[in-house]
Amino acid sequence: MLIALAGMNLIIGFYLGKADDKREESRRRLNEITSLSEDLVISSQWATRFARAYVATKDPKKLDMYNELDDILEGKLARPENYGLEYWDLVSAGFIPPPDAKKTGKGPLEDQFLKLDITVEEFNQLKKAKALYVKVSTTERIAMHAVRGEFDDGTGAFAKKSKPDMAMAERLLYGNSYSEENGKLSKAVFDFNRMIRNRYKAVLEDEELHTAELVGMNTYLALGLFSIVIASVFYLQLRFVKRTSRLVAAVQSISNGDLATKTNITGQDEIGQIAGAIEAMASNLSAAFVSLEDKVKISEMTAAELNNERVRSEKLLHNILPATIAQRLQGGEEVIAEVYPEVTVFFSDIVGFTDLSAQLGPHETVNLLNAIFEKFDELVEAHGVEKIKTIGDSYMVVGGVPNRDPLHCQHVAEFALDAMSFIQEFPAHSPFPIEMRMGIHTGTVAAGVLGKKKFSYDLWGDVVNVASRFESTSLANKIHVSEAVKVRLNDDFVFLDAGTVELKGKGSAASFYLLGRKKEFPAVIEFKKH
16 A cells, blocks of 8 residues: 555656646746737837838838838747847847848748637737738838838839828828727737736636645645554554664654655565655655745746736836726726816927937937936926827827816916926037927817727817917917916916917917916016016
């Protein structure tokens, strides 16, 4: 019986090793699938940036990186090591080399996924995401050909030559349809990742349960073997006192946790066999405990990885939408659109940005915008307003959306004054003078996630257009505001009458320049007026 129990103990140890290998394989497949699905997100986000950058600058490097990005996704180029969202930033900055054109990839994305045994439902979701990517990519390529004066001749080739159409390219890359398709693509990839994580979570839980069952069986067998050994020892002690005394001492040492104990008993009789069985049992128990500790560590690592995947998905969603809107989408809402009767909209842009960017070059231009917009982002958070988007050098902010705020106008004004103070001090850190126009207007807007599943939060309504007009008609380093803003802030802020201004498409309107807070020293206010 002792030999049978010891044999079963060894067999269970063998199956424990098999279970561990199976769990490792599941974790590897999960990592490979999620890594490949992230390539779609990386390609979607960076393709948009490269296409828009090429349309704006005609920089051939942007087109080269766009094509390399597409070749990596299609498996024509090898996927670079540590490929992630930050990879192309590092390439653009010159910190790492571009992808090696001599290294061939692993083939089309669909073929790579099929080798990883995804389900039919998951493959259909992947095909949906890939089809959306192709649709978005087609729009981007049409736009990039348009700025070179190349158009579809009806065969799918861009052999038709004409005058470059910049307006068409911008309309394609900045229109609602393009944004909606990008939003649908992000949602499709998000749903695919969720399906994969849910399936593998169940698989890993089943495998963990199976491992726990094997460990439990192994423990019970060891306890049974241990009990038989103890009984045998007491029986044999009556017949072989001297040898059994050492055997008992060894068993006691093992029971106290010292699984490395040796009996130092030899011979082919019953006591010698028992001594060998005890040592084998102790060795198996030691191996089982080590294996159990490894399984616990692996389980903790798997749980941490699943949590990291969840945090990464939520971070991607929160980068696109305000936190409250993202939570509502995650809660199951599919259509989010609301009317806000009282909000304040802010626009700004850099004076002479086109000429400035030509002097700086693309890399320094990006560094400049990052330095300015990072500070603006800090001020947005400090004043409790919401950043809607940036378009080139333009920065759009709203107060009172999506969280309704009775002091929306005051908060936007505070933000604008602090932002202008920063801009006026910024030239000290820049080789070129930086000036900015700002415009503010108050009124009613509609806000929400456009389309059925659009992942882009935006505002629409007349107040948005009017705020933009006030910005475009402002003087440099001035905050140009409407009469509606002045009425709401007149008690706490100082304004300078700017007379009547003609707003494109809106006619004439009274306008003012926001100078500062009334709590500032009068001499400072007078200085700002001049």
